[in-house]
């Protein structure tokens with residue numbers, strides 16, 4: 001399709017890229033750059049925002065994703081952070097954490113807790129270039145304090161942690177079972193995951209924003225003539 005806005009997604013994760021192609025590819029010309037940018041220790045919001053600032057060269061976005069267990073107050077999160085009754089409660093299950101203890105280890109963390117509920121979330125940061133403050137989009141699964149809604153367009157959805165089920169292709173997909181679904185993310189068709197997932201919920205907001213931005217630009221061009 002000609003004339004689609006270009007978007008550069010900075011990520012080192014091919015599964016995230018694949019899902020983003022599915023979610024955004026029809027609307028935007030999605031390009032990717034595998035640049036290993038430093039990730040600050042902090043909430044998912046802070047990680048995505050600061051990473052996006054570093055990446056800003058052309059219209060660009062980055063994304064940080066995570067999994068938090070309710071029984072242990074949003075952990076596994078960035079190791080150095082505890083739980084706060086604010087954005088940091090949505091701490092991310094970092095790559096090294098997952099690689100380190102594995103899926104079985106993650107499931108084990110909840111042994112002895114009755115509450116197996118968990119939250120999957122995705123934070124997108126988008127910027128139009130250097131010096132412009134990233135705009136944040138948050139797609140997740142549960143409700144947040146009202147002040148956060150203005151920042152993050154929160155959606156509601158929960159899941160639970162179960163024994164690994166389905167192909168071990170993408171991160172913690174085999175142990176996260178969204179409420180209302182028969183199986184884990186990993187056991188469902190990719191097309192289904194991509195219509196209900198935390199990533200989908202964040203991308204919908206990004207897409208709405210970009211479409212409005214495009215419309216505005218078009219109108220400005222018309223006014224100038």
Ligand SMILES: O=P(O)(O)OP(=O)(O)OP(=O)(O)OC[C@H]1O[C@@H](n2cnc3c(O)ncnc32)[C@H](O)[C@@H]1O
Pocket residue numbers: 010011012013016063064065066092093094095096098170171172173185199
């Ligand atoms: O370069 P970036 O985009 O940061 O890629 P990453 O692999 O570091 O990705 P994240 O920091 O967002 O994610 C941290 C971990 O969570 C995993 N993950 C991300 N999105 C996921 C999803 O939708 N389902 C399952 N696991 C996911 C991912 O594989 C990592 O191990």
Ligand SMILES: [Mg+2]
Pocket residue numbers: 039064095
């Ligand atoms: Mg990362």
